Amino acid sequence: MNRKKALVVFSGGQDSTTCMFHALEKYDEVELVTFMYGQRHALEIDVARKIAEEHDLKHHVLDMGLLSQLAPNALTHDMPIEEDGGMPNTFVPARNMIFLSFASALAYQIKAGVIITGVSQTDFSGYPDCRSNFIQSMNLTANLAMDEDFQIETPLMWRDKKETWAMADRLGKLEYIRENTLTCYEGVPGDGCGTCPACELRNAGLEAYLKERGNDGVLSNPGS
């Protein structure tokens, strides 16, 4: 494994794009992997592809449509659900464990010694497989599974959104991330719809950071 080569789990959102810039600063080689599943995938994938292309990075897009087989109604009816547009927004447990299993296997194939994921325990999502204890255990499990020495790096684990914006700024990428990433549940890139929970979290963090930095009031026109 090449310890100077990183594979970034990449959705095209604020967090994983910040991780991408972090990786570009720290490692000699960077590749991206995006997991495609569920209803919102088309727009998210477009955003992710655009960012990958703009930075000339190899971008692996893995179709995870089979996750729908684990949704409760698929199990109840004992048949797969339509993958395109038909998947209801049902809870699939351990989704991040499944994604990191695939990311680890991909890292093995491309000889990347480092896997980077933007999960955060501070802005706790409610998913236990985004917590630090899980990541440490997952890392050990992946290493034992392949007899290798991968490192799963989580640069955002203990950062809140304000601190993630500060990191983006330190990397010189605050404006790029603000304008080009997609976090909004309504599918509005950039500052987003401004009212969904994802926008509220993202924009409150940005506002707090900009206030601290001395640019008060920048978000007075969200969505601009």
Added chain:
Amino acid sequence: MNRKKALVVFSGGQDSTTCMFHALEKYDEVELVTFMYGQRHALEIDVARKIAEEHDLKHHVLDMGLLSQLAPNALTHDMPIEEDGGMPNTFVPARNMIFLSFASALAYQIKAGVIITGVSQTDFSGYPDCRSNFIQSMNLTANLAMDEDFQIETPLMWRDKKETWAMADRLGKLEYIRENTLTCYEGVPGDGCGTCPACELRNAGLEAYLKERGNDGVLSNPGS
């Protein structure tokens, strides 16, 4: 989670069918999960379905065709490979980790507290993700991923093939397993082709066990 309900990772081969009978003896409820992928899947799935039906067990068949996205040639050409019949026999790392991640998520959905897999460190397959250390780490990882208390049970971990046949016999199922399971690389059920590595291992174990039990020479006509 129901600690008297077990989900058996089930291929229709000797080992996982022995695990199925073990589960039927030990647990109140048993369900089976089969992972469908690669070239040989059609016949294996038929055998697995038949055994599941004969024992009136709920049988989850999960399509893992997307594993082909992790095969080296898929990565090289940067596109998915045909799933049906077109998948070359290329190594996908951490396959068992990926399968156990899915099995754990499925166990969560069906509220099975126990996941049973027939991996064995004794008849070492060369895959690190079949070893005991990996299974223990995987178990902890799955529990952390879902904040639950699953037990991954590996009744064959320290048995060689002779001891697995002895277990089948103790369960009263030696003849059933001998006649109805598929282990042979050539796709011949029962005693198989007799010459592929899987048949050699299976039949040598059976012969050794039957000799010990006092049925010398039963395998003088392999394939009968």
